[in-house]
Amino acid sequence: MEEQDWAGVVAAATRAPSIHNTQPWRFVARDDRVELHLDAARALPVLDPTGRQQVISCGIALEFAVVALAAAGWGAETELLPDGTGALGVIRLTGPVPADDEARALAAAIDRRHTVRTPFAARAVPAELLDRLQAETGRFGTWLKPITRSEEEVATVFLISRAEEMEQGDPAYLAELESWLRTDPAAEDGVPVGAVPEGDPHERASNWLIRDFVAGQREPHAFRAAGDPDAPPPEVERPAVVLMGTEGDDREAWLQSGRALARVLLRVTDAGLVASPLTQALDWPATRTRMQSRLSLVGYPQMLLRLGYPPDRADGPAPVVSGRRPVADVLRFEPAG
Ligand SMILES: Cc1cc2nc3c(=O)[nH]c(=O)nc-3n(C[C@H](O)[C@H](O)[C@H](O)COP(=O)(O)O)c2cc1C
Structure with a gap:
């Protein structure tokens, strides 16, 4: 995959929620794979001294990338903690696959998802x-x-x-x-x-x-x-x-x-x-x-x-959405050869 295609996948991955929106990740892409590394400079030594919640956050980003790839018609294999790389995970492309409605629906949800802390509507979850x-x-x-x-x-x-x-x-x-x-x-x-x-x-x-x-x-x-x-x-x-x-x-x-x-x-x-x-x-x-x-x-x-279910916002202000670092700050592309 080309650099700009990986940039699209990483943009989707970085929409992942993370503890305190620390976005504790960086990505290294090559033509057929992307690695996700923990960015130790963004640690929370008091709240999360073992890094547990930051690693969970990285797991979410990894899976968002898999979902984005599936919706774009790419099959992928994920390996956690691959030897010798220091990465938390690597996603390797396995070849084109037909993108189904399910993959597209989940990928479309990536941008719509936000943490909603207001009280919910009084309607039971099915x-x-x-x-x-x-x-x-x-x-x-x-x-x-x-x-x-x-x-x-x-x-x-x-x-x-x-x-x-x-x-x-x-x-x-x-x-x-x-x-x-x-x-x-x-x-x-x-x-x-x-x-x-x-x-x-x-x-x-x-x-x-x-x-x-x-x-x-x-x-x-x-x-x-x-x-x-x-x-x-x-x-x-x-x-x-x-x-x-x-x-x-x-x-x-x-x-x-x-x-x-x-x-x-x-x-x-x-x-x-x-x-x-x-x-x-x-x-x-x-x-x-x-x-x-x-x-x-x-x-x-x-x-x-x-x-x-979300509260009825018909008359309320639009919810405030959390920011993300630009993809260029978190992705390094290493061309083949
Ligand atoms: C592991 C983890 C723990 C979190 N813990 C809390 C929490 O205790 N309370 C809370 O309001 N939000 C919590 N969040 C949500 C983050 O604050 C939120 O994902 C981040 O601010 C980015 O906002 P977004 O989810 O709207 O994109 C947590 C998120 C993750 C991934």
């Missing part, structure tokens, strides 16, 4: 869609568990609240978060303040606490912890919340859960739904381990995702 997501994630050695039982929901909500409390009390965490917040709407990375709902997440009518991106800039409030983990949940917004996880907890498992998450997000977008990750409880070993035991999980939780 059970068949959740079944389909479960089947699809299984292809990547990743399980997907809808949090439906009340005691699991209460435990998860409680652990998110505990983690958020720890984060808001940690100046190093707050400084790192603030360094990735952006007020300039043209910013090429980081989380735009306009993409984060105004107001204190504790005040909104939801039992699911979204990450507080502007905690450090607000008057400190008396922290309302979730209290008694056995108390019934309050009557509030109820999105579908799914937990995704893997048997292992190494780079390969993180990449696989990222690839599975890519498919989940594109499938959900294609079905007219929206999503937002809620990963605070997975940021810290203490709350992550407690989630394993409280929910009797097999393996390791990698991603907690809130899913639902």
Whole structure:
């Protein structure tokens, strides 16, 4: 494939969501393959010292590239952690294939997908869609568990609240978060303040606490912890919340859960739904381990995702979309010979 064709594929890959929109990737393309490398200069040493969430982000970008190639009529094989390259993954072209409607629909969802943190419409997520997501994630050695039982929901909500409390009390965490917040709407990375709902997440009518991106800039409030983990949940917004996880907890498992998450997000977008990750409880070993035991999980939780139908925006402002670095900054092309 020519350089400009790879630029199109990498443009699609970089639409992937990433933790704090750090976009921790760089790509090296040759005529028949593209490698994805972790960009260590964009690390989050406080929030993500092992790089787990950044490697998941790279797994999503890798799979977005596969989807874009399929829609363009290219068959491809993905190898994770190829020997001797230092890459997280390589995608090798295997030859032309007929692009089907499914590939085109998923590729079309790449540009339409955005993290939506506002409360969702009061409309239940169809059970068949959740079944389909479960089947699809299984292809990547990743399980997907809808949090439906009340005691699991209460435990998860409680652990998110505990983690958020720890984060808001940690100046190093707050400084790192603030360094990735952006007020300039043209910013090429980081989380735009306009993409984060105004107001204190504790005040909104939801039992699911979204990450507080502007905690450090607000008057400190008396922290309302979730209290008694056995108390019934309050009557509030109820999105579908799914937990995704893997048997292992190494780079390969993180990449696989990222690839599975890519498919989940594109499938959900294609079905007219929206999503937002809620990963605070997975940021810290203490709350992550407690989630394993409280929910009797097999393996390791990698991603907690809130899913639902978008709010009716007929009269509201258009949502703020996060920026991306130009492809030229993240792609190096090495011509054959
Ligand atoms: C591994 C991972 C963890 C994330 N955790 C959160 C989170 O806890 N809360 C949140 O609001 N967004 C979270 N996000 C979403 C990112 O902030 C978002 O993808 C990024 O700002 C780019 O915006 P976009 O998804 O609209 O393209 C996470 C994304 C990834 C990939």
